[in-house]
Amino acid sequence: MSLLIKIEKGFNRFGDLLGWVASVLFILLMINVVYDVVMRYAFNDVSIGMQEMEWHLFSIVFLLGVPYAIRTSGHVRVDVIYESLSVRSRAIINILGVLFFLMPFCLLVAWYGIFFAQESYELGEMSGDPGGLPHRWVIKSLISISFFFMAISGISLLLNSINRLMNPLHPELGQENKANNGQGELS
Numbered sequence: 484m485s486l487l488i489k490i491e492k493g494f495n496r497f498g499d500l501l502g503w504v505a506s507v508l509f510i511l512l513m514i515n516v517v518y519d520v521v522m523r524y525a526f527n528d529v530s531i532g533m534q535e536m537e538w539h540l541f542s543i544v545f546l547l548g549v550p551y552a553i554r555t556s557g558h559v560r561v562d563v564i565y566e567s568l569s570v571r572s573r574a575i576i577n578i579l580g581v582l583f584f585l586m587p588f589c590l591l592v593a594w595y596g597i598f599f600a601q602e603s604y605e606l607g608e609m610s611g612d613p614g615g616l617p618h619r620w621v622i623k624s625l626i627s628i629s630f631f632f633m634a635i636s637g638i639s640l641l642l643n644s645i646n647r648l649m650n651p652l653h654p655e656l657g658q659e660n661k662a663n664n665g666q667g668e669l670s
Contacts, residue, residue, distance in 0.1 A: 487646050494639035498554030501632055505547040512540040531614040539622050546629035553585075553636035574644040581641045589634040596627030 515537055522528045552558045565573060604620035 487642055491639055491642040491646060495554060498551055498636050498639055501547045502551030505544050505551060508540055509544045512544060531612045532616055535610055535616045542622055543625060546625055550632040550636040554639055570647050574647040577640055577644040581637045585637040586634055589630045593627045593630040600624035
């Protein structure tokens with residue numbers, strides 16, 4: 484197995500971990516919502532902190548789910564055109580997309596997100612509602628972290644595309660394709 488395929492598998496494991504974390508947090512989000520609804524309608528008790536935890540958890544699930552979507556090719560694109568292209572054409576489109584669109588955007592948002600979270604930390608920003616959650620900088624810092632993770636997923640996509648250009652019929656790339664989009668074709 485080539486070195487690039489091994490490196491790609493390492494990046495893919497990291498992307499899979501992010502997907503697992505996002506799915507566990509989604510389950511916690513569902514439990515939080517059920518608890519909040521039961522407390523509100525059965526016991527007429529409202530917790531601002533639990534309601535804010537819902538949007539915090541939703542934000543984390545979304546922010547960690549996007550890198551996983553990039554890793555598994557679950558992101559939005561024009562599949563009608565893309566799927567009809569050859570492996571080589573798809574790989575070239577992915578390489579160009581990662582280098583000219585995904586990486587610059589992710590690194591730009593990650594860089595400026597640092598200052599966004601830093602300002603929140605320095606101001607001691609917290610919920611404006613009584614009983615709300617403190618330390619809003621924690622959720623704001625996740626913006627930079629998740630865009631950095633998206634860049635890592637972009638590197639994985641870039642390596643996958645380079646591997647497909649170099650070895651379009653490699654059996655392990657075919658298995659990754661099956662796992663990623665359920666089709667398994669190498670046309």
